[in-house]
Amino acid sequence: MKRVTKLTLCVFFVLILFFAGCSSKANEGDLDKKIYNLETSFKETYQLWVDMKNMGEIKNKEYPKDLRKVATDFKIIGDKAKLSSYQKLLSEEDKMIYETYRQLSPEIKELARTIEKSSFEQAKTQYELILEKEEGVKE
Numbered sequence: 001m002k003r004v005t006k007l008t009l010c011v012f013f014v015l016i017l018f019f020a021g022c023s024s025k026a027n028e029g030d031l032d033k034k035i036y037n038l039e040t041s042f043k044e045t046y047q048l049w050v051d052m053k054n055m056g057e058i059k060n061k062e063y064p065k066d067l068r069k070v071a072t073d074f075k076i077i078g079d080k081a082k083l084s085s086y087q088k089l090l091s092e093e094d095k096m097i098y099e100t101y102r103q104l105s106p107e108i109k110e111l112a113r114t115i116e117k118s119s120f121e122q123a124k125t126q127y128e129l130i131l132e133k134e135e136g137v138k139e
Helices: 004-054 062-081 093-114 120-138
Strands: none
Touching: 004 062, 004 093, 062 093, 093 120
16 A cells, blocks of 8 residues: 555656646747747738838828827837846847837827828828838838
8 A cells, every 4th residue: 555655646746747847848938929929910010011101092091090000019019028028038139129119109100190180291201200210220
């Protein structure tokens, strides 16, 4: 009977070690997945931003709405990138890119408001300022 109890305890102990090891690997996988999701979200939002710049249909009623979405998404992505769990895993270049677009998000939202007011000359000026700041990141 003692032998069965010792064997049961050993099996139980081994299972605890096994599951403890799996949970740490799961946490590493979670971080990798979070980074992947952050990068994917940024790429999708950036692609929408690029498509909008290329189409330039600012008189379309959906354009300001899409601008707001881009601005909101850039802010959310930039805020997440500032969290310590992300900071450890992001390159300095990625941190700079996410922060730049986070900082541009209020200007993009303001651009949407200006377009809604049909102040297209002012919108053009705002847009050019955004592009200048964006170019600074690309260099």
